[in-house]
Amino acid sequence: MAKAKITFEDIGQTVNVPAGTRVIEVSEKIGAGIIYGCREGDCGTCMMHVTEGWNNLTEPSVLEEKVLKENMAGRHDRLACQAQILGDCKVKPA
Amino acid sequence: MSTDIDVSNHREAVEIADGVYWIGALDPTLRTFDIILSTANGTTYNAYLVRGEDGVAVIDTVKACFSDEFFARLESQVAYHEIKAIILNHLEPDHSGALPELMRRAPQAQLYISQRATSMLKALLNADADLCYTTVTTGDQISLGGRALHFLHTPFLHWPDTQCTYLPDAAILFSGDIFGCHYCDKRLFNDRVGDFRFSFDYYYAHIMRPFKKHVMAALKLIEPLQLRQIAPTHGPILRDRPRRYVTHYRELSTSSLSHAIGEENRSLIIFYMSSYGNTARMAEQISDGASAIEDVRVSLYDLQGGETDPFVDLIEEADALLFGSPTINGDAVKPVWDLLSSLAVVNLKGKIGGAFGSYGWSGEAVRMIEDRMRGLKMQIPHAGLRVKLIPTDEELSACRTFGRQIAEVLVGKHHNPEVVELADLV
Numbered sequence: 281m282a283k284a285k286i287t288f289e290d291i292g293q294t295v296n297v298p299a300g301t302r303v304i305e306v307s308e309k310i311g312a313g314i315i316y317g318c319r320e321g322d323c324g325t326c327m328m329h330v331t332e333g334w335n336n337l338t339e340p341s342v343l344e345e346k347v348l349k350e351n352m353a354g355r356h357d358r359l360a361c362q363a364q365i366l367g368d369c370k371v372k373p374a
Numbered sequence: 375m376s377t378d379i380d381v382s383n384h385r386e387a388v389e390i391a392d393g394v395y396w397i398g399a400l401d402p403t404l405r406t407f408d409i410i411l412s413t414a415n416g417t418t419y420n421a422y423l424v425r426g427e428d429g430v431a432v433i434d435t436v437k438a439c440f441s442d443e444f445f446a447r448l449e450s451q452v453a454y455h456e457i458k459a460i461i462l463n464h465l466e467p468d469h470s471g472a473l474p475e476l477m478r479r480a481p482q483a484q485l486y487i488s489q490r491a492t493s494m495l496k497a498l499l500n501a502d503a504d505l506c507y508t509t510v511t512t513g514d515q516i517s518l519g520g521r522a523l524h525f526l527h528t529p530f531l532h533w534p535d536t537q538c539t540y541l542p543d544a545a546i547l548f549s550g551d552i553f554g555c556h557y558c559d560k561r562l563f564n565d566r567v568g569d570f571r572f573s574f575d576y577y578y579a580h581i582m583r584p585f586k587k588h589v590m591a592a593l594k595l596i597e598p599l600q601l602r603q604i605a606p607t608h609g610p611i612l613r614d615r616p617r618r619y620v621t622h623y624r625e626l627s628t629s630s631l632s633h634a635i636g637e638e639n640r641s642l643i644i645f646y647m648s649s650y651g652n653t654a655r656m657a658e659q660i661s662d663g664a665s666a667i668e669d670v671r672v673s674l675y676d677l678q679g680g681e682t683d684p685f686v687d688l689i690e691e692a693d694a695l696l697f698g699s700p701t702i703n704g705d706a707v708k709p710v711w712d713l714l715s716s717l718a719v720v721n722l723k724g725k726i727g728g729a730f731g732s733y734g735w736s737g738e739a740v741r742m743i744e745d746r747m748r749g750l751k752m753q754i755p756h757a758g759l760r761v762k763l764i765p766t767d768e769e770l771s772a773c774r775t776f777g778r779q780i781a782e783v784l785v786g787k788h789h790n791p792e793v794v795e796l797a798d799l800v
Contacts, residue, residue, distance in 0.1 A: 285793065291755065291783075297796040308748060309799040311755035313724055316748075324534075325751070350490055351534075373724075 284365045288312035289331060289372040303328065303337075303360040303371065313373045314360045324351035326360040333369025382560035385446035390563075390603065390611060391544040393425040393521075397432075397447035399440035402558045410718075411580055414573075416558035419444075419468055420607045422548055423451060424541060426518020429458030432483070433523075433539055433548045434607050438471030445472070445479075457483040459516055461523065463550035464536045465494045469607055474499055486510050488527065491535035510537070512595060528552065528592035530585045538596070545602035551581060552592060553619050554606035565614035573609065574619075578626050583690075584721045586627040593624055631691035635671050640784040642726075643673045643688055646698030647707045652732035652764055653698045659770045660696060660730060660759075663777025670781040677709040682716045689717060694726035694784050695752070696777075699739040701731060706739035714746050723751040728780050729758035730773070732765065755783045 282299040286306060290313040295306050304326065307314045317325030324347050330337065334356050340348065344362045357374050381388055382402075387395035402416035419436035421444055430452045436444040457480040462470055465487070477485065485507040487495060492509060499505065510516075512527040526538040531552050539548040555577040559567035582589055597620060604612040604619060612619050631641060642664050648654035657674060665672045673692075675685065689695060697714070699706040727747035729740045740758040747754055759776050761769045782788040 291788070294793045295796050295799070296793055301796065306796055306799075308754075309796070310794070311753055313753050315723055315751040315753070317751070346493075350493055352489060 284336065285368045286365050287332075287368075287370040288314075289370055297365055299366050301365050303358075303363050303365060306365075307360055314371070315373070316361060319361050321347060321359055321362045324348070324353075324359065327351060327353060327357050327374040328360045328363075328371045329354065329374045330356045330358055331370045331372060333367060336365070336367030336369045338364040338366060379562055379566055380560045381562050385443055386450040387423060387447045388562065390422075390605065390613070391546060394541065394544055394546060395423040395425075395447075395451055396562065396605075396611065397421050397423050397444060397451070399436045399443040399447075400558055400560060401437070401440065404556075404558075407556055411556060411577075413556040413558075417556035417608050418558050418562075420554075420605065420609075420611070421469075421472075422605055423448060424518060424521070424523065425452070426458075426521045428517070428519025430456045431459040431461055431516070431518055431523055432457055432476065432480075433461045434463055434469045434550070435472035435476055437468040441472040441475060445475070454480040455482065458518060459484050459486060459523070461486045461539050461548075462491065462495075463539055463548060464533060464607065465491050465498055466533060466551075467498065469550075470495075470498055484508055486516065486525070488525075488529070488535050488537045490529055491537075494533075494535055526592070526595045528588070528595065530588040531592055532581045532585055538592070540599060542600075545600040547596065547599060547601055547604045547616075549596075549604050549606045551607055552589075553604050553612060553623065554608035555610075557609040559610060562611055563614070564610040564612045567610045570610055574622075575626070577608070578623070580719055582623075583626075583719050586721065589623055589627040593620065593627075596620060597624075629691055639669050639671045640693040640781075641671050641673070641691065642694040642696070642781060642784060643675065643692045644696045644698065645675050645677050645685070645710070645713065646730075647677045647700065647709055648698070648732075649700045649702070650732075652761065653700050653730070655765055655770065656730050656732060656759065656761060656773045657696075657698045659765075659773035660698075660777035660780075663774030663779075664781035666774075666778055667781035667785060667787070669785050672777075672781075677713065682713055685713055686716055686720060689713075689722070690720035692725065694728070694780055695722075695747075696728045696730065696780065697743045697747075698729070699731045699743060701733035701735075701737045701739040704736060704738050706731070706743050710739075710743065711746075714743070714750070717750060722747075725752050726780060726783055727752035727754050728756060728776070730760070730776065731758075732761045732763060734763055737762070755788070756780060
């Protein structure tokens with residue numbers, strides 16, 4: 281299975297994960313600072329900023345785009361409960 | 375002082391400034407608000423009306439069951455066709471209850487809400503189509519002809535959608551729930567009503583306290599304004615020395631711990647319960663380990679000897695919290711849950727957490743506490759420590775290491791392996 285590296289910049293930790301893993305599945309296990317509310321893409325609590333490898337995450341769905349807009353997300357902000365890791369990337373809490 | 379104002383004996387609008395009216399409702403018999411708040415003398419649902427040369431703006435409405443009073447007061451001053459704008463500073467049902475009917479009666483009126491209010495509006499009105507609204511933020515304004523209303527983006531006070539509206543020519547801030555309180559008094563104004571200081575502070579403690587960071591951000595927008603009146607959505611209208619309520623909010627939202635231990639220090643609190651002294655020994659060793667790290671101030675509390683409310687105060691200002699509990703019948707002990715279920719009034723977002731405990735059979739408590747902490751939006755940087763019955767010297771050493779590691783995270787000195795495999799994580 282293809283692997284990818286995701287780095288949580290707030291704790292300086294990189295995790296090697298199978299491609300397709302959602303960020304939420306990794307960040308809590310590693311103890312990173314991204315926090316979660318509804319865990320289903322509705323509340324916007326888990327907004328994270330992608331500092332590198334923006335294109336190595338799955339495209340945001342229409343629903344995620346809507347929630348990002350409502351929460352006034354900045355450029356390269358994503359929901360950690362929705363984004364799946366396809367290639368190497370670096371993230372931190374938004 | 376004269377007490378001639380009595381809004382309970384009529385259903386007319388009350389002029390609070392030139393062309394500005396209170397059109398709210400009194401709810402004196404309410405004794406519990408939103409399940410969580412005691413309301414010893416009820417509350418008010420304050421709504422306002424601002425008249426300009428070109429039309430009228432309605433600012434907020436009331437709880438649905440008080441619609442008749444709201445519409446009666448509104449109709450005493452304006453005809454529905456005059457309403458040009460409806461502004462909702464906050465969409466909670468006690469302020470948006472009369473909105474659908476108001477929109478039906480004044481279909482020409484434009485609705486102004488914050489960006490974050492849009493999904494709530496749809497959920498409250500249960501209508502996806504035909505909803506016409508304009509989103510506004512700080513810097514936006516609407517003209518009513520000869521006077522304008524300005525918007526302030528003040529989110530999370532106490533919902534994501536909240537905003538304030540300011541009328542510069544009268545220096546009135548329509549503040550939504552900010553500066554509000556559940557205090558029902560027919561005399562309406564802060565210089566006429568009874569002593570509502572307790573209600574004001576109680577409201578802050580239960581509604582605004584979890585959002586102190588957002589209070590401070592809002593105050594940055596509010597403090598530069600000239601203020602002749604603050605017109606909140608609950609409780610007295612603050613026309614006598616309104617500035618002191620702004621100052622009071624800043625005091626209530628300012629950390630006192632940093633004054634006590636210094637800005638550079640981080641506070642780590644260890645709460646524990648122990649049946650046979652094993653979890654207590656773990657707590658002491660964890661405390662010793664954490665105390666070895668410079669700039670970390672460690673406090674150790676046995677839950678058996680304390681009360682919930684003071685502990686909640688401590689937790690609010692702590693940077694890290696560790697909970698120790700034995701496992702009894704597959705669960706953490708009740709005092710731990712009592713404290714962990716009393717934290718809705720403080721903001722725990724991003725605080726460092728951890729758990730530990732001695733057990734006899736299966737030791738579920740530690741993982742259950744960690745899950746609860748994650749649910750409270752805390753960060754759990756290290757998996758908790760579980761010790762079967764009496765800790766060995768080696769296990770006590772692991773406790774010291776655990777305490778040190780948590781403290782290192784607090785001061786940013788932790789060292790993690792460069793890359794780990796997802797499959798290797800607990």
